Amino acid sequence: MHDPARRTITELAAALGSGELKPSEVIDACLAQADACESDVRAWAHLGADNARMAARLLDQISSTGPLYGVPFGIKDIIETSDMPTGYGTPIYHHHQPARDAACVALLREASGVCLGKTVTTELAHFHPGKTRNPHGLTHTPGGSSSGSAAAVAACMVPVALGTQTTGSVLRPASYCGVYGFKPSFGDVSRSGVMECVSSFDTVGWFTRSVADVEIVRQALVRIPFVPLQKPATTSLRVGLFRGPDWAEAEDYTKELLEGAASKLAKAGANVSDVASPDGFGDIATHHRTIAGYEFARAITWERTQRAPLLSPKLVDGRCADGLASTYEQYAEAQSALVRQRAQYAQMMEAYDVLLTPSAPGEAWSGLGATGVPTFNTAWTALHVPALSAPAFSGPSGMPVGLQLVGKFRQDAALLGAAETVCAALDVEIVRGV
Amino acid sequence: MHDPARRTITELAAALGSGELKPSEVIDACLAQADACESDVRAWAHLGADNARMAARLLDQISSTGPLYGVPFGIKDIIETSDMPTGYGTPIYHHHQPARDAACVALLREASGVCLGKTVTTELAHFHPGKTRNPHGLTHTPGGSSSGSAAAVAACMVPVALGTQTTGSVLRPASYCGVYGFKPSFGDVSRSGVMECVSSFDTVGWFTRSVADVEIVRQALVRIPFVPLQKPATTSLRVGLFRGPDWAEAEDYTKELLEGAASKLAKAGANVSDVASPDGFGDIATHHRTIAGYEFARAITWERTQRAPLLSPKLVDGRCADGLASTYEQYAEAQSALVRQRAQYAQMMEAYDVLLTPSAPGEAWSGLGATGVPTFNTAWTALHVPALSAPAFSGPSGMPVGLQLVGKFRQDAALLGAAETVCAALDVEIVRGV
Numbered sequence: 048m049h050d051p052a053r054r055t056i057t058e059l060a061a062a063l064g065s066g067e068l069k070p071s072e073v074i075d076a077c078l079a080q081a082d083a084c085e086s087d088v089r090a091w092a093h094l095g096a097d098n099a100r101m102a103a104r105l106l107d108q109i110s111s112t113g114p115l116y117g118v119p120f121g122i123k124d125i126i127e128t129s130d131m132p133t134g135y136g137t138p139i140y141h142h143h144q145p146a147r148d149a150a151c152v153a154l155l156r157e158a159s160g161v162c163l164g165k166t167v168t169t170e171l172a173h174f175h176p177g178k179t180r181n182p183h184g185l186t187h188t189p190g191g192s193s194s195g196s197a198a199a200v201a202a203c204m205v206p207v208a209l210g211t212q213t214t215g216s217v218l219r220p221a222s223y224c225g226v227y228g229f230k231p232s233f234g235d236v237s238r239s240g241v242m243e244c245v246s247s248f249d250t251v252g253w254f255t256r257s258v259a260d261v262e263i264v265r266q267a268l269v270r271i272p273f274v275p276l277q278k279p280a281t282t283s284l285r286v287g288l289f290r291g292p293d294w295a296e297a298e299d300y301t302k303e304l305l306e307g308a309a310s311k312l313a314k315a316g317a318n319v320s321d322v323a324s325p326d327g328f329g330d331i332a333t334h335h336r337t338i339a340g341y342e343f344a345r346a347i348t349w350e351r352t353q354r355a356p357l358l359s360p361k362l363v364d365g366r367c368a369d370g371l372a373s374t375y376e377q378y379a380e381a382q383s384a385l386v387r388q389r390a391q392y393a394q395m396m397e398a399y400d401v402l403l404t405p406s407a408p409g410e411a412w413s414g415l416g417a418t419g420v421p422t423f424n425t426a427w428t429a430l431h432v433p434a435l436s437a438p439a440f441s442g443p444s445g446m447p448v449g450l451q452l453v454g455k456f457r458q459d460a461a462l463l464g465a466a467e468t469v470c471a472a473l474d475v476e477i478v479r480g481v
Numbered sequence: 482m483h484d485p486a487r488r489t490i491t492e493l494a495a496a497l498g499s500g501e502l503k504p505s506e507v508i509d510a511c512l513a514q515a516d517a518c519e520s521d522v523r524a525w526a527h528l529g530a531d532n533a534r535m536a537a538r539l540l541d542q543i544s545s546t547g548p549l550y551g552v553p554f555g556i557k558d559i560i561e562t563s564d565m566p567t568g569y570g571t572p573i574y575h576h577h578q579p580a581r582d583a584a585c586v587a588l589l590r591e592a593s594g595v596c597l598g599k600t601v602t603t604e605l606a607h608f609h610p611g612k613t614r615n616p617h618g619l620t621h622t623p624g625g626s627s628s629g630s631a632a633a634v635a636a637c638m639v640p641v642a643l644g645t646q647t648t649g650s651v652l653r654p655a656s657y658c659g660v661y662g663f664k665p666s667f668g669d670v671s672r673s674g675v676m677e678c679v680s681s682f683d684t685v686g687w688f689t690r691s692v693a694d695v696e697i698v699r700q701a702l703v704r705i706p707f708v709p710l711q712k713p714a715t716t717s718l719r720v721g722l723f724r725g726p727d728w729a730e731a732e733d734y735t736k737e738l739l740e741g742a743a744s745k746l747a748k749a750g751a752n753v754s755d756v757a758s759p760d761g762f763g764d765i766a767t768h769h770r771t772i773a774g775y776e777f778a779r780a781i782t783w784e785r786t787q788r789a790p791l792l793s794p795k796l797v798d799g800r801c802a803d804g805l806a807s808t809y810e811q812y813a814e815a816q817s818a819l820v821r822q823r824a825q826y827a828q829m830m831e832a833y834d835v836l837l838t839p840s841a842p843g844e845a846w847s848g849l850g851a852t853g854v855p856t857f858n859t860a861w862t863a864l865h866v867p868a869l870s871a872p873a874f875s876g877p878s879g880m881p882v883g884l885q886l887v888g889k890f891r892q893d894a895a896l897l898g899a900a901e902t903v904c905a906a907l908d909v910e911i912v913r914g915v
Binding site: 129140150269348349353374 | 563574580581583584591671672673674680705776778779781782784786805809816
């Protein structure tokens with residue numbers, strides 16, 4: 048494994064710190080990998096090769112500075128960049144050039160990372176797919192809406208890429224593309240400069256090829272001092288197997304894989320038990336839909352009123368129409384119900400360190416016309432809690448299937464520490480690319 | 482009172498609906514008023530006279546459509562406009578032209594309002610003042626950060642202007658400039674396209690010259706069907722006189738004016754009683770400061786790292802430095818404390834319909850070098866509850882002093898209905914300009 052493009056951030060940091068590699072060599076390796084596979088994968092809305100090479104050459108001149116020194120990253124194209132266009136997955140913003148970097152981009156740059164480009168998003172981070180294909184099977188969807196970010200990391204064009212999740216837009220593509228995908232606790236990463244879809248749920252998330260990398264990026268984005276993850280002993284871990292109200296939606300093989308993982312963990316000494324859904328948990332998706340439609344239809348008033356012919360009919364007749372049909376009272380009641388659900392979840396989680404649940408019903412759908420469903424993601428987004436998809440399994444077609452680990456609000460480091468232990472016990476490894 | 486520029490939205494709607502006035506006549510009257518007083522007041526960062534005249538002439542051709550048909554409005558210059566520059570009160574964004582309208586601008590336009598221009602803000606909606614002067618006394622601050630919006634409405638250049646409040650940036654300038662200023666419940670108005678300062682508190686607010694106008698604009702911005710305010714009988718009103726932990730910061734005349742208003746309401750038959758501060762209420766401002774600094778320093782990472790020499794030292798050495806010095810644990814604890822305070826407040830308010838409290842310690846400060854302090858505003862912003870400043874009083878120098886009315890979360894119409902009753906009982910009238 049000498050190709051810098053296939054290394055993790057952790058490995059790159061060691062090589063860059065020791066002088067074995069220079070930032071420009073890392074960027075060149077990633078750009079070479081993009082040359083090799085972008086025509087198949089189509090992960091990029093804009094590849095800023097020249098900008099990235101220039102930034103890397105500047106870093107070559109100085110020794111390691113920030114925690115992401117010389118690390119290339121990709122940015123979902125609903126996030127503003129000062130030196131690359133931002134297209135939001137819609138012809139409305141073709142060639143649009145923002146004036147500044149979104150906070151999350153500026154924070155990765157403050158940590159000495161190098162932006163390689165903008166990754167494909169579905170239309171306004173909703174359903175209408177972009178051009179990206181799944182690196183594990185080019186006739187399969189990569190998932191959405193953070194399609195290009197998941198695919199770019201899976202294809203080893205970058206070791207990390209940012210996405211966003213309002214429903215299941217990080218966890219699902221991570222599961223489909225066989226990479227780690229993380230949605231932090233709501234509010235922990237600034238959304239300044241990120242397109243507002245649904246203010247109550249929008250969360251910046253990211254894709255990497257190891258758990259340790261998830262945490263390094265998290266610390267840069269939350270902007271907290273670097274502290275290595277604490278990995279609890281397997282025998283100290285209280286694991287809840289959460290089938291939940293949507294269990295019937297999971298494929299049989301997904302159920303078997305998940306239950307097999309729970310058994311394996313129990314055999315390794317973890318304290319594993321079944322978790323019953325809290326009262327009203329099954330209604331969370333309905334509350335989420337009410338709030339998401341209500342807020343989205345208002346947030347995109349300019350596009351809806353001034354650029355309607357350029358929006359997809361599914362967006363206008365679906366989420367927008369839904370959102371304008373909901374009353375304020377319905378919206379407020381849905382918000383209140385979620386406040387109660389969050390308190391109930393916190394109480395339930397006093398007995399667990401981490402929940403195990405599917406990341407998605409199964410393998411990525413065949414075909415590029417739709418990006419799949421957020422069935423097993425919506426509730427955790429609505430509850431504001433951290434969730435990780437680990438590339439733990441593969442399905443009957445050999446396509447990846449994710450294992451979702453869910454933690455407690457604002458205890459993201461604890462979730463990721465537990466995830467390291469779980470992944471070690473299950474032999475879930477660092478991803479080396481397709 | 483034939484000058485259209487001095488009329489309220491309610492009055493304009495009647496005149497525009499009956500055909501007594503055409504939209505272009507209203508715009509011309511407001512532009513004439515701007516011609517007459519802008520050189521003194523300096524409310525505008527950009528006056529879009531040509532755009533506004535063109536929009537009004539288009540409206541002239543059709544009959545009344547939306548609830549703000551032909552109503553001119555101003556927009557704080559940290560809010561994006563597709564057809565006018567947006568400068569954020571800093572040289573960093575001199576001549577910056579956004580691609581779209583913020584949701585709140587698009588919603589006012591969807592309601593057939595006409596944007597007259599962008600109003601002066603302090604630097605990035607913080608402390609460093611803009612050029613605006615108080616229409617009631619040109620040597621006095623108009624307050625901030627929504628300085629230009631408050632002054633433009635006070636000087637009758639527009640009947641409504643949008644501001645934003647993260648601490649006290651709507652309520653304070655409303656008090657200082659002698660207009661109605663309203664901060665709705667947190668989350669009720671989309672912030673898409675509004676500069677993110679502190680995501681946990683940022684709220685779009687607005688200034689008008691009557692309570693009824695506050696509600697008309699609220700319904701357009703929340704995008705709910707038009708329903709007239711329900712005004713409760715004075716004798717049914719449960720009013721809490723809230724002195725609070727900062728009472729000593731209020732000027733003696735402010736204390737007397739507020740207590741006098743409470744007595745007058747009691748004599749008019751309202752059920753008025755003293756309210757004790759809930760436990761921990763006095764710490765809310767500290768929690769607010771922790772969260773505001775923490776989030777702001779992250780939100781403006783690009784400006785802080787790439788444009789630092791263009792930021793004021795007070796911003797860099799003050800809020801930014803504070804925010805970077807706070808730990809995640811301090812931040813999380815402050816957030817948790819506010820969640821507890823919100824629940825406590827809701828419980829306390831079961832006994833009241835509305836609280837009376839000062840809008841500001843007293844009259845606008847003399848001098849233009851500082852915009853005053855948010856002493857009596859911070860807590861309500863942190864609690865996410867609706868608050869109105871009514872131009873009820875004047876101080877020893879003849880400058881305006883506001884009366885603040887505070888309501889319950891997501892019961893904004895109830896607060897404004899109660900405010901109509903309170904203002905009628907106290908003879909607080911429609912504002913006709915300086």
